Amino acid sequence: MKFPYSEKVLEHFRHPRNVGKIEDADGKAMEGSPACGDMVSVQIKVDEKTKRIQDIKFESYGCASNIATGSIITEMAKGKTLEEAKKISWKQASDELGGLPAIKAHCSVLAVEGLRSAIRNYEEKHGLVTDKTPTTIEIIEKRLRKVMNPLSGLDLVGTKLIKKIELKEGVAKIDVDLPENHQFANSIKEEIMEKIESLHDIKKVSITFNG
Amino acid sequence: MFDEKMIYLDNASATRLDERVLKAMQPYFFDTYAVATSEFGYSQGIEAREALQKAREVITSRLNAGPEEFVFTSGSTESSNMAIKGVMMALQKQNKNHLIISKIEDFPILYSAKNLEKQGIKVTYLDVDKYGFVDLEQLKGSISKDTALISIQHANQEIGTVQNIEAISEICKEKKILFHTDATHTFTRLALDVKKIPLDLISVAAHTIHGPKGVGGLYIRKGTPLTKWMDGGFQEFNRRAGLENIPGAIGFARAVELVTAQENEQLMSLRDHLISHILAEISQTTLNGHPERRTPQNANITFHFIEGESITLHLDMHGFAVSTGSACFSRSLEASHVILGIGGDHERAHGSIRFTLGRYNNLKEIDKLIETLKEIISELRKISPLGKD
Structure with missing residues (x-):
């Protein structure tokens, strides 16, 4: 057998x-x-005092190297401080796995990015982000590109489901071109909240569905 | 961890050689190994020549064609290159520089067309519907006075959809346009009679029917303009130069003889069993291609919310060989142009698995596959962030 x-x-x-x-x-x-x-989802539980990753879970929609990297990265990050975990590189994950084919780099690097984004998300929520760049509509749009319509598996911006983004005095208004009773309306709403609310200068996010 | 015997379900890519084919080929490696000479050559060469002629007769009789209308090649890739480039080159002199193909043709046709496009040939890529059928009205509308050749496959390499080549060939005949079809995945599996269907060129191959690899052929209707592009000697009626692969030709002919109507019915019943059970027993699955108008040996199913290479690797570890339209599996890292062509999104291509059956598969293997798949799909879906809400 040869794999x-x-x-x-x-x-x-x-x-x-x-x-x-x-x-x-x-x-x-x-x-x-x-x-x-x-696609990779990473979620972390952090000890508030020590800033160590107490628990970490991942999910993957991907090929073997994507799944394996997601798995190894959770093992590597568990117990590390956020600062230590941030530094875990794709190369380290790949070495830990005994090497990955170069052509699969793009599938496996996602898990590393997932871990870093989850840490960033924690830092934003806890006011630990030192970078205080004012939020712009472009930044919001960039984040919405990571919100998926679970049915099509495509992002909201790419599929033109975001009708309008408004930003005024820390209030972000987002119009989604889907009916309110769409079967995934709630999960989409939660995901948008999750992504936008944590930005340091956003006070309120209001989402309207009107497809 | 591993099963001893591999259950091979990738027969559209290559098949196990039938022992009877090998037996037929063997004398042409060890006894009658001479070049096929002219009728004035030495005795072993004349024997070789006669054997080649007999092989040609066996193969062309399946098409109801004459033996002089068939050229042996190194496989269907060469056959299709020869047909498309040969015709386009021959008709360029008459200012006919337009080629029509479908979007979901196999790579030899698709990339021959792209290559010709760079050299100034106009190419129309026809859309297909959700099953993979070419739109006949669009086809008619695409024809112009410059159209030299239409090349539409008999059946699709990935999703098995069988085109209405009867209707297409009638359109071609009426408009006096040459018609080529790639029958790599249908030859001997479905009837193809050139006296009933006015086809001008047909690509066929041995590797899909338990014959040897590296052998194929091109049917060329008498009088079809075709520029010779493999130059050298005068073999194959001066259509294709190069020493004849006599053992290969003999093997191809034997492989053709061994395909029976009964075997094709058996494949069809295995295929239907596989499709109906997977669709019924595994949720969130979509059949790719048409439920009835498909080749007897092909099943192609998308397992939503998971990726194909993960499925094929798990199946491999359980002893099954299949293929997928996922980008992660392909050498080009591109998702299947066929699944995208029938209007599927990347997600549908990524989770698509092609199962292609052959002579050595049986019901027990298919049942084992279904049970194994249930486990694998459920495990992979547990890991997936998609499709849970």
Whole structure:
């Protein structure tokens, strides 16, 4: 039998560690989209005092290297401080797995980005972000590109489901071109909140559905 | 961890050689290994020549064509290159520089067309509907006085959809346009009679029917203008130069003889069993292609919310060989142009798995596949962030 991956990649692929969601996660992130091939969700629980990652879970819509990297990265980050975890690189994750094919770099780097985004999300929520760049409509749009319509698996901006974004004195107004009773309206709303609310200068997010 | 015997379900890519084919080929490696000489050559060469002629007769009789209308090639890639480039080159002199193909053709046709486009040939890429059928009205509307050739596959390589080539060939005949079809995935599996359907060129191959790899052929209706592009000797009625692959040709002919109507019915029943059980027993699945108008050996199903390479790798570890339209699996890292062509999104392509059956598959294997798939799909969906709300 000859497989295209190392033993360790196959091991993590077959038995991924720390799969799922954390009920009351402190930091959350979703990276990638089905349109680009792979998607990873990372959620963390952080000890407020020590700033250590107490728990971490991931989910993956992706190929073997995506799943294996998601799995190994959760093992590597668990117990580390946020500062330490931020520094985990794709190279380190790949080395830990006994190497990944170069052509698969883009599928596996998503997990690393997912971890960093989840940490960033925690820092934003807890006012730990030192970078105080004022939020712009472009920044909001960029973040909405990571919100998926679970049905099509495509992002809201790419599929032109965002009708309008307004930003005035810390209040962000977002119009979504979907009916209010759309089966995924609620989960989409939650995701938008999650992504935008944590920005340091956003006081309120109001989302309207009108498809 | 691993099953001893691989259950091979990628017969559209390559098939296991039938022992009877090997047996037929063997004497042409060890006894009659001479070049096929002219009728004035030495005895072994004459024997080789006669064997080649007999093989040609066996193959062309399946098409109800004459043996002089068939050229052996190195496979269907060469056959389709030869047909498309040969015709376009031949008719350029008459200022006919327009080629029509469908968007979901296999790579030899698609990339021959793209290559010709760079050289100034106009190419129309026809859309297909959700099943993969070419729109006949769009086809008619695309024809101009410059149209030299229409190339529409008999059946699709990934989703198995069988085109209405009867209707297409009638349109071509009426408009006096040459018609080529790629029958790599239908030859001997579905009837193809050139006396009933006015086809001008047909690509066929041995590797899909338990024959040897590297052998194929092109049917060329008598009188079809075709520029020779493999130059050298005068083999194959001076249509294609190069030493004849006599064992290959013999093997191809034997492989053709061995495909029976009964076998095709058996494949169809296995296929229907596979499709109906997967769709019924695994949720969030979509059949790609048409439920009835598909090749006897092809099933193609999308398992939503998960990625195809993960499925194929798990299946591989359980001893099954299949293929997927996922970008992660392909050498080009591009998602299947066929699934995208039938209006599917990337998600549908990524989760698509092609199962193609052959002579050595049986019901027990298919049942084992279905059980294994249920486990794998459920495990992968547990990991996926999609489709849970």
